[in-house]
Amino acid sequence: xxxxxxxxxxxxxxxxxxxxxxxxxxxxxxxxxxxxxxxxxxxxxxxxxxxxxxxxxxxxxxxxxxxxxxxxxxxxxxxxxxxxxxxxxxxxxxxxxxxxxxxxxxxxxxxxxxxxxxxxxxxxxxxxxxxxxxxxxxxxxxxxxxxxxxxxxxxxxxxxxxxxxxxxxxxxxxxxxxxxxxxxxxxxxxxxxxxxxxxxxxxxxxxxxxxxxxxxxxxxxxxxxxxxxxxxxxxxxxxxxxxxxxx
Numbered sequence: 001x002x003x004x005x006x007x008x009x010x011x012x013x014x015x016x017x018x019x020x021x022x023x024x025x026x027x028x029x030x031x032x033x034x035x036x037x038x039x040x041x042x043x044x045x046x047x048x049x050x051x052x053x054x055x056x057x058x059x060x061x062x063x064x065x066x067x068x069x070x071x072x073x074x075x076x077x078x079x080x081x082x083x084x085x086x087x088x089x090x091x092x093x094x095x096x097x098x099x100x101x102x103x104x105x106x107x108x109x110x111x112x113x114x115x116x117x118x119x120x121x122x123x124x125x126x127x128x129x130x131x132x133x134x135x136x137x138x139x140x141x142x143x144x145x146x147x148x149x150x151x152x153x154x155x156x157x158x159x160x161x162x163x164x165x166x167x168x169x170x171x172x173x174x175x176x177x178x179x180x181x182x183x184x185x186x187x188x189x190x191x192x193x194x195x196x197x198x199x200x201x202x203x204x205x206x207x208x209x210x211x212x213x214x215x216x217x218x219x220x221x222x223x224x225x226x227x228x229x230x231x232x233x234x235x236x237x238x239x240x241x242x243x244x245x246x247x
Contacts, residue, residue, distance in 0.1 A: 028115070030100075030104075033110075033115040033120060034096040034099060034100050034115070034120075035096070036114060036115045037095060037096045037099060037115045037116070037117055037120065038092060038093065038095065038096040040114060040115075040116070040217070041092040041095050041096075041117065041138075042088050042089060042092045043088075044143075044217075045087075045088045045091070045092070045139075045142040045143055045146070046084055046085070046088045047187065047220065047221075048142065048143045048146040048147070048187070049084040049087070049088065049142075049146055050084065051146065051150060051180070051183070051184050051187065052146045052149055052150055053080045053084070054180050055149070055150045055153040055154065055180065056153060057072055058153070058157060058177050058180060059153040059154075059156055059157055060072055062157050062160055062161065062177075063156055063157060063160045087142075088142065091138055091141070091142055092138065094134060094138075095117050095131075095134065095135065095138065096117075098121075098130060098131050098134060099117060099120050099121050099131060102121060102124035102126050102128065102131075103124055103125055103126050104123050104124050104125075105124070105125045107123055108123065109123075110123065111210070112210050112213065113210060113213075113214060114213065114214075114217075116213060117131060117135050118131065118132060118135065139195075143188075143191065147188060150184060154177070154181075157177065179227045182223070182227050183220060183223060183224065183227055186219055186220055186223055187216075187220045190212065190215060190216040190219060190220070191216060193212060197209050197212055
């Protein structure tokens, strides 16, 4: 993707990727590139934080069902949303700032289809150690802490389910977590593969991390309506009728 200061900052992150693939419109302004970097780095942990809140919701519903109405209130949801937005906004703001302070005197071609932090930083002639360090720390502090808390909540859920005397009740309790677990599995598996692939460096073809980066931004959001929709009775009935009608 060629970085061109003459192009106006007119497109969002998703539109930018689609424009590259569909119309080969690769130029993007420096300001647009750093804005895209900030948005991508902000919304990635925001999805992880949403999974964390959902894990807490399921923990309360299964482990403390009588206290659920008093704990999961409208005010709790509002506070959780504000916390998620502020935490991710403040934690990811230094990423584009650190990238913008660099002196870009090398190539203006980013070896990626989006303005990823390290991909852009590599174009500079200066030392990017601080950029790499902050990305490593921020990713593991945000996503890593979310993953630990999610696993902890499911450990408590599993312990509570194992104590249930009725097999049907245990199955029903676990079924409420099925959709959530599927999405978490896809989200964090792709993320971990992407991280370790980048750490492998030259041992892995450069196209592989780029592909994984794109898949990581496309697959989890695309799966959300499918996974949750299949569990909705009305949608399941509609799909069944549609299949019967055609086949």
